[in-house]
Amino acid sequence: MFDFKQGISELLVAKTEGLTVEEIYASLEIPKHSDMGDFAFPCFRLAKTMRKAPPIIAGEIAAALETATFIEKTEAVAGYVNVTLNKGFLAKEVLSEIKAKKEQYGSSTIGAGKKAIVEFSSTNIAKPFHMGHIRSTMIGNALYRIHQFLGYDTVGINHLGDYGTQFGKLIVAYKKWGNKEQVEANPIPELLTLYVKFHEEAEKDPSYDDEARAWFKKLEENDPEAHELWTLFREVSLKEFDRVYGMLDVHFDSYAGESFYSDKMPAVLTEMRDKGIMKVSEGAEIVDLEAYGMPPALITKKDGSTLYITRDITAAIYRKNHYNFDKNVYVVGSAQKLHFQQWMKIVELMGYEWVKDCVHVDFGMVALEEGSMSTRSGRIVFLEDVLKTAVEKTRQIIEDKNPNLENKEDVASAVGIGAIVFQELSNNRIKDYTFSWEKSLAFEGETGPYVQYTHARCCSVIRKAPKDWEVQDINFDRLVEKAEVEVLRLLRKFPEVVEDAGAKYEPSLITRYIVDLAQTFNRFYHDHSILVDDEALSFARLALVNGVRQTLKNGLYLISLKAPEKM
RNA sequence: GCGUUAGUAGCUCAGUUGGAUAGAGCAACGCCCUUCUAAGGCGUGGGUCUGGGGUUCGAAUCCCUACUGACGCACCA
Numbered sequence: 001m002f003d004f005k006q007g008i009s010e011l012l013v014a015k016t017e018g019l020t021v022e023e024i025y026a027s028l029e030i031p032k033h034s035d036m037g038d039f040a041f042p043c044f045r046l047a048k049t050m051r052k053a054p055p056i057i058a059g060e061i062a063a064a065l066e067t068a069t070f071i072e073k074t075e076a077v078a079g080y081v082n083v084t085l086n087k088g089f090l091a092k093e094v095l096s097e098i099k100a101k102k103e104q105y106g107s108s109t110i111g112a113g114k115k116a117i118v119e120f121s122s123t124n125i126a127k128p129f130h131m132g133h134i135r136s137t138m139i140g141n142a143l144y145r146i147h148q149f150l151g152y153d154t155v156g157i158n159h160l161g162d163y164g165t166q167f168g169k170l171i172v173a174y175k176k177w178g179n180k181e182q183v184e185a186n187p188i189p190e191l192l193t194l195y196v197k198f199h200e201e202a203e204k205d206p207s208y209d210d211e212a213r214a215w216f217k218k219l220e221e222n223d224p225e226a227h228e229l230w231t232l233f234r235e236v237s238l239k240e241f242d243r244v245y246g247m248l249d250v251h252f253d254s255y256a257g258e259s260f261y262s263d264k265m266p267a268v269l270t271e272m273r274d275k276g277i278m279k280v281s282e283g284a285e286i287v288d289l290e291a292y293g294m295p296p297a298l299i300t301k302k303d304g305s306t307l308y309i310t311r312d313i314t315a316a317i318y319r320k321n322h323y324n325f326d327k328n329v330y331v332v333g334s335a336q337k338l339h340f341q342q343w344m345k346i347v348e349l350m351g352y353e354w355v356k357d358c359v360h361v362d363f364g365m366v367a368l369e370e371g372s373m374s375t376r377s378g379r380i381v382f383l384e385d386v387l388k389t390a391v392e393k394t395r396q397i398i399e400d401k402n403p404n405l406e407n408k409e410d411v412a413s414a415v416g417i418g419a420i421v422f423q424e425l426s427n428n429r430i431k432d433y434t435f436s437w438e439k440s441l442a443f444e445g446e447t448g449p450y451v452q453y454t455h456a457r458c459c460s461v462i463r464k465a466p467k468d469w470e471v472q473d474i475n476f477d478r479l480v481e482k483a484e485v486e487v488l489r490l491l492r493k494f495p496e497v498v499e500d501a502g503a504k505y506e507p508s509l510i511t512r513y514i515v516d517l518a519q520t521f522n523r524f525y526h527d528h529s530i531l532v533d534d535e536a537l538s539f540a541r542l543a544l545v546n547g548v549r550q551t552l553k554n555g556l557y558l559i560s561l562k563a564p565e566k567m
Numbered sequence: 568g569c570g571u572u573a574g575u576a577g578c579u580c581a582g583u584u585g586g587a588u589a590g591a592g593c594a595a596c597g598c599c600c601u602u603c604u605a606a607g608g609c610g611u612g613g614g615u616c617u618g619g620g621g622u623u624c625g626a627a628u629c630c631c632u633a634c635u636g637a638c639g640c641a642c643c644a
Contacts, residue, residue, distance in 0.1 A: 032587060042586060044624075054624085078587055124644075164644060172577065213642085258644085284642055293570085294640090301642040308644045335638055337571065364573080365637065372637090397606070415606085430572075432637055439579075443606055445592040446580090453606045461603050500583090512581065512591095519591085526599095526608045545603095567606075 001097040004090075004492070006048045007070060008039055018049050030493075034486055036077065037084035037239045044079055054079030066143045087485055088477035091540070094492045095476065098547045106554050110150030111502075115323055118144045118154060120331035122257075124161035125237040126170055126191040129244050130380040131435050132373045138424045139363060140331035141250045141560045142507035147327075149558060150502045155323060159315070160257025162234050164308065166195075166214030171229050172208060173198040180232070187236035192375065199376055217305045220262060230259070247387055247417055249560055251436070261314040265306050268314045272299065277349045287346050297342040307474055312343045320354055327357055327534065329505065334362035334430065361505040364432035381435060391416035393441055394449075398567070405566060414562035415449050422448025425511045426560050446515045448561055451552060454518035458549035459565040461530050464540065469542050478540040483524035491515045493548050507559055514555035519550045 009024040016024065024041065031040045043057040050057055058076035065074045065081070072086045098105045120140020123133055140156070147154045174183070175195035183190045202208035219226040238255070245251070269285075272278050278285045283302030289295065299310050319328060330340065340360035347355040366373065373380045394416035398408055405411060420440055427433065443449040479488065494513065500508040530541045553563040 006605050029586085032590090036587080040587085044586070045626080080587070090614095110576070161644060166643070169643095197644085282641080286641075295570095298641045303642085305642090307642070311644095332636090334572070336644085338639055339644090341571095362572095367637085394606095401606070402604080431580080432573075433579085438577095439593090442593075445606095447592085447606085449606050450592095453604075457604050457607080464603055508581095515591085522607060523609095529603070555613065567604085 001013060001492075001495075002070065002089075002093045004070065004085060004093075005039065007068065008041075011062065011065060011068060011071075012041060014082075015064055016046060017405075018459050019046070026435060030489075031080075031082060034482070034489070036080075036092070037073075037075075037082040038489060039083045039085075040215065041081040041083070042079065043081065046295060079407075087480050087488075090485075090492065091544070092475035092478045095474070095490055095543045095547050098491065098550050099543070103549060103557075105550055106498045106558075107149045107151070108495060108499060109151040110499065111147060114152050114326040116152040116154050116327040116329065117157060117323060117325045118148045118320055118329045118331065119146065119157045119159045120144070121252075121298060121460070122159040122244075122332070123241055124166070125257075126166075126188070126195060126233050127161075127375050128188050128380065129241060129383045130190060130373060130375070131237045131383055131386060132380070134248075134383055134420070134424055135363050135366060135429075137245075137248065137250055137335065138421050138560060139361070139429055139507055141248070142425060142510070143329060143331065143361065143502075143505055145558050145560065146498060146502045146507065146510070148496060152327070155254065155325075156252045157254045157256060158252040160234075160238075160259075162230075163219075163258035163311065165213055165216045165305075167219060167230055167233070168212035168214065169198045169202075169209075170195060171215045171219070171226060172212050172231060183232065184236060188240050191233060191237070196376055196378070204359055213301075213303060217303055220305050227521045234259075242481040244384055244387075247384070247413075248421065249562070256315075258308075258315075261318065262306075264318055265310055265314045268317060269300065269306075269310070272313075272350065277346065277352055287342075287349070289342060289345060291351045292345055294338065294342055294345065297346060309339060309343050310344075312339075313346055316343070316347055316355070316358060317352070320352070324352075324484060325357065327359065329359050329361055331361045331363070334364060336360075337362055359505065361429070363429040367432065367434050369434055369436065386420055386437075386440060388415050389437075390420050390441060394419070394443075397443065407564075411564045411567050412563050415443075415452055415567060418448040418452060418556075418561040419443055420448075421560055422451070422511060425507045426515075428508055429506060449567075451514050451518045451556060452561065452563060453567060454521060455549060455552040455556065455563045456565060456567045457525065458521070458545050458552070461545050462549065465538075465542050469539055472537050472539045474543050475536045476540060476543075478537050479544060481524075481528060483520075483527055484541070484544060486520050487517070487524050487544060487548060490520055491551055494551050494555070501558075510555050510558050514552055514559075517548065517551060517555070 005025055005028050008028060009021045013021045013022050027042060031037055039413050043054040047054050047056050055078060055219045058079050058081050062074045062076040062081045070086050070089045072084045074081055118140055121137040123129060144154055144156045170191065177197060178194050215226060219230055277287055278299060281286065284298055285300040286296045286298050289297060297309055298307055300306055319325060344355050344358055368379060370379060391412050394412040398405055398412060424442055497509055497513045501507060528546055533537050556563045
């Protein structure tokens with residue numbers, strides 16, 4: 001596809017003093033109002049070097065800018081040079097590109113030959129999968145797909161929380177109050193009951209905590225009984241999680257969790273001691289980070305057992321050696337920001353320059369109206385309940401609106417689960433939010449079902465088109481209506497949006513883009529007939545509809561939503 | 568206490584990295600299906616961009632300050 005921004009930048013560079021093509025490219029904007037054109041070049045910064053008022057500069061540039069074939073007109077308005085593209089040229093470039101690339105439209109090769117690791121979801125064994133976990137899971141899955149789409153060789157890692165003192169606690173509780181049959185029959189609820197009971201008892205008698213720490217130490221020392229129980233807990237929990245991952249269409253390349261690094265930590269600890277960055281304090285080993293404005297990081301406890309941060313340092317080093325990543329992305333809540341800053345600084349102090357390629361993609365909290373979610377107090381909403389409720393509601397809507405639909409179950413599942421996932425990825429990831437059933441089950445307005453519905457609508461029109469429409473020569477000059485041009489402008493932007501979403505680790509950019517595209521398309525759809533007697537016009541509009549259909553589908557895929565053809 | 572982060576319409580949020588008249592959805596009210604999917608479209612009302620200073624041609628956006636919320640700060644992960 002012709003790079004319009006590049007083309008305009010190259011034309012402008014001859015008319016501006018002291019700016020490079022790259023600088024112009026970066027400063028090109030899309031005007032606030034569509035009737036102002038496709039691109040705008042602000043002249044305010046030139047005022048100093050050119051010693052003239054911005055409107056005068058803009059006027060001179062606009063007048064002098066020879067009209068290239070891809071430009072329809074240029075005009076100076078209030079210090080901007082507004083450029084309107086040739087409509088037929090734009091349509092031809094964009095729609096031909098989509099027709100040729102199909103499900104690859106929007107993809108790129110900027111990541112070709114590079115490896116990107118995305119660590120996400122990272123659920124804790126023995127605890128239920130609740131609404132708080134959907135964030136890392138879906139942001140991570142979207143970033144995984146986006147990076148693949150950008151050409152990266154991508155590795156998705158579920159860094160399971162399958163190690164640490166909590167397992168000592170679980171072992172103590174299991175030995176005192178649990179039994180194998182109950183745990184196997186009903187793993188998560190049973191393990192959760194044990195975990196909660198442990199905390200109740202430990203509140204009254206702190207010696208329970210000592211016992212738990214002792215059991216974790218035994219686990220680290222490969223005690224057979226501890227290891228056997230740990231294996232049991234891990235296996236039954238993973239089986240439960242896979243059911244939810246299946247519903248969400250989420251997949252991992254590796255389940256190497258915290259335990260995976262247990263035998264790799266001693267070497268790293270030795271390395272840290274040898275490099276002289278650790279010191280003993282109150283019987284524990286710490287790294288003093290005061291010089292960097294951070295509190296000290298605790299690396300080993302006074303009983304010698306390890307901590308979360310020890311495993312993250314070890315994991316980063318292992319991943320560099322094993323995968324030789326170009327990017328190592330961690331999708332973990334912002335509550336752990338300090339933790340990431342600390343271990344990354346430590347890895348830097350160990351002399352590893354590649355730590356600059358490690359990125360903590362943080363995100364805000366999910367709370368309930370009653371307060372923050374807490375597994376121990378039972379104040380949680382199960383993710384599976386939300387997904388099932390959404391699917392059930394969708395089923396009812398289908399019965400109401402489209403009872404003769406085939407594959408009702410598949411559609412109900414795609415739309416219901418899609419609604420939940422879409423909502424999760426609609427806001428900037430840093431924002432906290434409060435879960436509400438009402439909002440999660442909204443299917444109108446800026447929602448997943450709205451975008452999916454628009455996609456299905458495109459499919460429906462195409463189904464009714466003459467069979468041979470796809471092999472017709474298209475007269476792109478017929479797409480001149482304002483509504484058509486606005487759709488084309490958005491379609492052109494899609495590859496830029498994908499690239500931006502990857503660079504900023506922000507899937508919501510794609511979510512918002514496809515809402516925007518769906519809204520713009522629906523306006524066109526409402527005001528103009530597609531299947532009309534004028535064949536040339538009809539074929540041109542079908543090409544446009546097909547462009548929207550494909551782009552919506554590709555965008556939905558990137559945020560982990562399915563695109564049913566009927567609903 | 569220190570640090571990080573957020574504060575934009577009644578509610579939920581965008582706002583292209585300092586630019587043109589601050590935009591959507593929901594909720595409310597009123598319209599539009601004998602025509603390609605009404606899970607749709609159109610219209611109306613709704614704003615001291617948390618308060619106060621500052622920087623400059625120009626601030627929701629940058630700086631300072633106060634307030635409010637969330638999160639974090641040594642043996643949990």
